[in-house]
Amino acid sequence: MxxxxxxxxxxxxxxxxxxxxxxxxxxxxxxxxxxxxxxxWKLEAAGQFSASLWSPFTYSDIQTQLAAAWWETMKVALTAIALSIVLGAVLAAGRLSTSAALRRVAATLVTLFRTPPVLLLMFWFFYGARGQIPLFWCAVLGLTIYNGAFLAEILRAGVQALPKGQAEAGLAIGLTPGQVLWTVQLPQAVRSMLPSLVSQIVVILKDTALAYIIGYSELLRWGQQAGSFYFNLIPAFIVIAVVYVGTNMVISALAKVLERRMSTHTAARVTPQAATAQAGAAA
Amino acid sequence: MQVIVDNLDAFGRGAWGTIVLFFWSTLGSLVLGTLLAVFRVSPSPALRAVGTIYVNLFRNTPLTLIMVFCVLCLPILQITFTEDSGRQYRAYAVLALVAYTSSFVCEAIRSGINTVPVGQAEAARAIGLPFTKVLSLVVLPQAFRAVVPPLGSILNALLKNTSVASAANNFELISAMRGLVEQNGNAVIAVLIGTTVTYVVLALLLFAGVEVLERALDRDRKGARA
Amino acid sequence: MRTIRSRHRVSALAGVATALLALSACGQEGSPETAGGGTESSGGSSAAPTYAVASDVAITGSPTYDKITSAGKVVIGVKADQPGIGQKDPGSGEYAGFDIEMAKLMAAKLGLTPDQIEFVETVSANREPFLQQGTVDMVIASYTINDKRKEVVDFAGPYYVAGQDLLVRADDDSITGPDALAGKKVCSVEGSTPATRIRDEHPDATLVTFDAYSKCVQQLTSNAVDAVTTDDAILRGYAAQQPDALKVVGEPFSEEPYGIGLPKGDTVLRNTLNDAIEAAVSDGDWKKAYDFTLGGSGTDPEPPAVDRY
Structure with a gap:
């Protein structure tokens, strides 16, 4: 106590x-x-506790379709996470490059990618390509561009927080600056910035729900359609909210375990404050 | 690009819609977020639990879901604010944005409190201040300074998040863009560029505002020290 | 520097447990009885109609038909959220509605059984791209024939002529037609023709827009708006679903001929489907399909004449 x-x-x-x-x-x-x-009381007054509104979700067929819709959301999230890690690493490498021109290009791209809303980026692919890009990829690419820029900034901050000696030691044993970045600095930056990286991944997962607005059939859309079909919109939304929150909490819990294992293998001082502050950047 | 010049009023009205949403949501989430942060550091375990549950719930729920819930489900529950439908839907959207953003504001303020040196609180208590005064006179004012940069990022995210209100019968930049795209099938790219540029301008204005605030607070602190 | 540290946060495990509990479940096999959403409740006759599958089909010169025969199935784009027209059961994943019956009817005339149809959900914005990309072989999705669309896709039909109408609460007698909308809140889908018509021709009504009619109907039943406007066929589907709560005003103020969207240039298939629609009208299959789906709303419209443009 x-x-x-x-x-x-x-x-x-x-x-x-x-x-x-x-x-x-x-x-x-x-x-x-x-x-x-x-x-x-409001829920009760509107009859939202009547068992008939909740019973559809106890049927196996409904649960199967719910799981399928969840998987659609996860497919978007996982693809976007993988691609934005790649994009983030590339942009971070660009921003930390020894070439001034490259640094400037990367900095411009990062600013450009993270200033507009993700939804607008999705619309860029949706309208810009006149419907020639499938909705799945509009969602994935929008998420990738936006979050790739944020991941790049997190990784860059991680690299810059490393003691200078790390890079100097690498250069001293004859590695090129590029090799130092990819084999010495970035791996340690990932470890020290893991909390921020994970909150960004949770952001990606949550933002998959934006794909609903451009018309992609994912978890939120399924919930709305099921709610309209069975006239139980409120229970349907509550059920899918539980699924979203549960999924995000599992990811965060897994990350905690990972963090505990990995944080010993970095030369950076792990500062939880910095990490929490960063998390806010990404609502 | 002619389409942008021809539709400047649509962009203007869209940008105004975004600004109005942003203004009310900022106000609401700063108030609710601070209240939640006080809950989370309070002596009462019950209030702490309420704060924790709230933050974990809303930080992990997609904003789009909260938005759609507010717009579709609150009318079912007969929760309404006004007869005027335009204001009604704006209120729902602001409510959703506030509910979501407050959890981030709360966490930023809480970690701001964590950056205040223990000695400050100890000194305040040593001169006999109770918890409420320790917090309101000594810890929170200093915490707010530490909080400005992360709060700036949160508000930046909030500015962009107002776009989700387009799914809730709110006229803002994205709705304006969608309307223009429907009417100008041959100038889609120009409309997209116009919308993006408007967002960039709004973000720059916000950035400048945060910068000014930060400098003012810095001056304040230096003044206090002198 | 010492800092004030916060207490431990409540374990995330509680949240995880809740989620698992919700997913696992006190399970029951199969799908729930439709709570008023499926074909059963909206239909007039109870048994699903069947259509005679043609056996001696010989169509030459249609690339789409060649694709269908080599794949052994026809891919049809339909709506998934319009009761009575095209709606997907969120449990079984089955589609139902007048468009769905029309799809089965067309497939039968092409010599394909219902098992050989693959339904793909389309929303209004991606119908043309789906046809252009070849994602679907045809679109039967409350698809109004107009000149702008004819530039990029071909249409067979019309197989139905809808008209813009109003859906109101069953106990509301104040809205008798579009001219009685002054001061009323009217909901439609953003960017749609019905929404534009209200904005241009009835500016004294307050227009509320969403991205799907199901949301508008939700707003209507919870008193957030006073009317929903779009094609009467769509509105009738919703009225049939909740006959005690909703009614269609029944004063259509436009003509929206529904056609079957086909890839541009496939004239052979277009002619074949036009013949099929005419045959379905004369042999009674059209009426069977209508009575089973939209018939529940108590209407008995004349089937339209095919327009071979």
Whole structure:
């Protein structure tokens, strides 16, 4: 119970403080309970708890189709993740290159790719190619370009945070600057920036839902169609929200494990603060 | 490019729609995000749990899902704000953007609090300030300074995220673009370029604003030190 | 520098557990009884009609037909979210609706059984690209024949003439036609012809737009809008689905001939399908298809005359 925040932001509570805390907790909880209760009451008033609205999701056929829709989302996400890691590494290499021209090109591309919304990038492929690019690839390419630019910045920050000695040691044993980057710096940058990289991957997964707006049949679209078909839109959205949140939490949990294993193999100081701050960049 | 000149008013109205959405969502998510951050560092385990659950739930849900839920499901629950349909849909969109963005704001402020040296809080407590004053007079003002850069990125993301409101009967840049593309089948690329440039301009304005704020806060701190 | 550190976060495992719980499930086999979405509820007659599959089909000079015979199947683009027209059951994955029956009818006249049809979901924006890319062999998806589209694809038909109409709540008698829309909130699909017509010809109505009619209907039943406007056939599908809640005004104010979209230049197939539509009208198959799907809305329209342009 002696977590440091307790001991720093406020006193170990005495009897009066404890009473006050208890009162505040009760008030806070009551207010929140009121909000939650109001939502539940609204749901009840609209008949959203009737079993018939939820029962479709207990059937095996529906679950199979739900899983198939989830897989469509995952296909977009996985392809986009793989491609944006490649693009990110290439752009990062460009930005860290010894050639000034290359650095400038890479910097321009990074700015260009991450300034417009992902949705607009998807529309670039959708409208720009006059429907000649399948929706799947419009979604994947839009996500790749946008997130590739963000991954490039994360990797660059990781490389720049490495002690100079790493690059110098590499150069001293006769590696070219390119070899130093790809075999010494980038692998360590990936390890030290893993938390930021993972939050970016979660961003990609969430942003696959934008493909719904350009008309691709993925999880969100399935949820909306199922909800319209069975007249249970709210339960349908709640079910797919649970699937999204669950998937993202599994990814984050896996990343934690990976992080613990990998963080020992980097010369960079792992700074969780920097990582959390970075995560916000990518909503 | 003629199509851009001919439709400057459509781009203008679209950009205005984006700005209005951005303004209200920024306001809302700063308030809700700060409140959540206070929850997450508060002495009460119950409030901390509420903050944690909220953040984990909304940070992991796609914004598009929240947006579509607000627009399609809130009317089913008879949750409405106004009779005017334009304002009604804007309110739904702002609600979705606020619900989503607050979780990121909360986390940025919380890590900002973490960057404030312990000595600051200790000193504040040593002179007898209670938790609320420690937080509001000493820790949060300093945390806000540390928070400006990540908050800038969050607002930048929010500016782009307003585009999702186009799926919710909100007229903003993306809706304006889609309308123009329908009407100008032969000038699609020009319309796309025009839209992209407008976003770049808005992002630059935001960037400049954050920069100004950052410098002002820096001056503030130096002043305080002197 | 010492910093204030936060407490541990609540384990993510709780969330994961919830997700798994939702996915695993207290399972029941198969699909639920349709809650009013499928063909059963929208149809007039209960048993699905069948169509005699032609056996002596000899078509020469049609690249599309050659592709169909060599593949052993026909790929048809249809709508997946329009009840009564073309709707996909989210459980079984089966399609149902008037367009679907028309597809089976056309396939039968080409000598193909329903098993030999592969349905592909199209949305309004990708019908032409699908035909141009060869993703589908034909499109039967509430596809209005017009001159702009004729420049890039060919049309057989029309097999149905729809008209823009209004869908309102069953207890709403204030909206009697397009001229009674002043001050009302009217929902349609963005960029569609019906939406443009409301904006241009009835500017005193408030236009609300979404990307699918199903969302508009949702807004109508939850009182967020007062009317939904598009082709009456589509509206009738929704009305048949929820007859107690919705009704079609029944004063169409435009003509939208639905055609079968084909790859540009395949005149042989176009003529074949035109013959097939005429045959279906005269031998009663057309009426069987209509009664089974849109017939539930209590209408009995005349089949249109084929337009061999």
């Amino acid at each position: 002696s977590s440091r925040i307790d001991s720093v932001l406020y006193d170990a509570p005495g009897p009066r403080a404890r009473r006050l805390n208890a009162v505040l907790t009760v008030v806070g909880v009551l207010v929140i309970a009121a909000v939650v209760g109001w939502v539940v």
